Amino acid sequence: MTTLATPQSLVEQALAVSVADDCLVIVHDHTSANLRWANNTLTTNGVMHGISATVVSFVRTAEGTSTGSVSGSASTQAQVTALVEKADAAARASSPAEDAADLVRDTVSSDWGDAAVPTDIHVYDAFAPALGEAFGRAGSADRVLYGFVNHEVTTTYLGSTTGLRLRHVQPTGHYACTGKNAALTESAWVGGATRDFAGVDALALDAELERRLAWGSRRVDLPAGRYDTILPPTSVADLMVDAYWSAGARVAWEGQSVYSQRGAGTRIGQRITSPGVHLYSDPTYPGLECAPFNVASSSDNESSVFDNGLPLSRTDWIRDGELTALLQTRHSAAMTQQPVTPGIDNLVLDVDGGQGTVEDLVAGTERGLLLTCLWYIREVDPQSLLLTGLTRDGVYLVEDGEITGSVNNFRFNESPVDLLRRFSHASATVPSFSREWGDDYFSRTATPALRVPDFNMSSVSQAT
Numbered sequence: 001m002t003t004l005a006t007p008q009s010l011v012e013q014a015l016a017v018s019v020a021d022d023c024l025v026i027v028h029d030h031t032s033a034n035l036r037w038a039n040n041t042l043t044t045n046g047v048m049h050g051i052s053a054t055v056v057s058f059v060r061t062a063e064g065t066s067t068g069s070v071s072g073s074a075s076t077q078a079q080v081t082a083l084v085e086k087a088d089a090a091a092r093a094s095s096p097a098e099d100a101a102d103l104v105r106d107t108v109s110s111d112w113g114d115a116a117v118p119t120d121i122h123v124y125d126a127f128a129p130a131l132g133e134a135f136g137r138a139g140s141a142d143r144v145l146y147g148f149v150n151h152e153v154t155t156t157y158l159g160s161t162t163g164l165r166l167r168h169v170q171p172t173g174h175y176a177c178t179g180k181n182a183a184l185t186e187s188a189w190v191g192g193a194t195r196d197f198a199g200v201d202a203l204a205l206d207a208e209l210e211r212r213l214a215w216g217s218r219r220v221d222l223p224a225g226r227y228d229t230i231l232p233p234t235s236v237a238d239l240m241v242d243a244y245w246s247a248g249a250r251v252a253w254e255g256q257s258v259y260s261q262r263g264a265g266t267r268i269g270q271r272i273t274s275p276g277v278h279l280y281s282d283p284t285y286p287g288l289e290c291a292p293f294n295v296a297s298s299s300d301n302e303s304s305v306f307d308n309g310l311p312l313s314r315t316d317w318i319r320d321g322e323l324t325a326l327l328q329t330r331h332s333a334a335m336t337q338q339p340v341t342p343g344i345d346n347l348v349l350d351v352d353g354g355q356g357t358v359e360d361l362v363a364g365t366e367r368g369l370l371l372t373c374l375w376y377i378r379e380v381d382p383q384s385l386l387l388t389g390l391t392r393d394g395v396y397l398v399e400d401g402e403i404t405g406s407v408n409n410f411r412f413n414e415s416p417v418d419l420l421r422r423f424s425h426a427s428a429t430v431p432s433f434s435r436e437w438g439d440d441y442f443s444r445t446a447t448p449a450l451r452v453p454d455f456n457m458s459s460v461s462q463a464t
Helices: 007-017 077-093 127-140 202-215 233-245 249-253 330-336 358-363 416-422
Strands: 022-038 041-061 064-073 143-160 165-181 187-194 225-231 277-281 315-319 347-351 367-371 374-381 386-391 395-399 402-407 410-414 430-432 445-447 450-460
Touching (some): 007 143, 022 077, 127 143, 127 202, 165 202, 187 430, 202 402, 225 233, 233 277, 233 374, 233 386, 249 330, 358 402, 410 416, 416 450
Parallel strands (some): 225 367, 347 445
Antiparallel strands (some): 022 041, 022 143, 143 165, 165 187, 277 315, 277 347, 367 395, 374 386, 386 410, 395 402, 410 450
């Protein structure tokens, strides 16, 4: 039988066998547990465990430093050795890297020697029984529930021949449930992110779906146009993640993004949104904690393998409406003459004076729409960051401060940067979850609800 190696021993094995001038190894020990249900019945559940590694080799010549990066499953020393051999060969065959820089040196986490932290199915010990009760409640009221919950814990170990020995434990969880009426003509969705499922109440999710499906007892068809529209925190998160992912400094410097200065350079230092808007990332933000050091398995416009191990701290991307930073590697920072500001795995939007809840914004609206869910969001024009997408699972009519019915779906065309200039009201910032991006890519967000007086519903959608 093959004995699984510890993540630390995999790192040390890789560093020992590499014949490159320098080597860097990232090992991820990942466990996950999930439940899935449909038609008011649990359909599947499972627990998975895997160990993967990325080996980055660095070879120095008179022309510069070349790199090779290879990733794959690696639970044994033989497997990680095979990755090292491929990475070393790739580095020797590569051209010099334009982002070459000195590797970060001699930084060690105090918990480097600790074992990986797992999750298991017991994370649902409180949630699962309540979910069963919710099935019964929904069935007796002719509602049908479909959904999925997932919890995972990834322990990352980053080591290098220059003395890096860094460790981080990242818990990540999300829940999502769609409710439909018995005729399957109305649907509603609720979802969120969590680190540990403490306080996630399946009965509360069902109660919210019951409330939203009741709003759909009256149907109103509306044409395309611009509407006074309330975006809840989930929908705001959908749009802000796109704004963040498009904030690469190099792309902006080269004139290809909404953050580009006309002529040349970036818009850093310019006001791009309404005053009082703050968009930032902070690895210590309560409830959204993430890795406090940079981890990059490959180099591109927004990341560099040479920057592995750089410390991360709060970075203000927009402060009081002014663009203050973009996603910067050391290479792009030298081009733009700006501070080095690597990406961070969370995002927070605050608005000065934002208060209350989505319900408070609804209460203050004479006639408008409440969008509960956006879907299939795609970029149309990078230089304005114009996005298009669809509404889904709940568009509701607001009249005289109350929700009076459900509305047909729309295709929308909007720029999240422009929305931050045009919104009229904001709620308090709360933990949120992007339905479009949160499941697989980016789940750690906190955003307010926003009211936009002229949100562009460009066409009617036949989606249900």
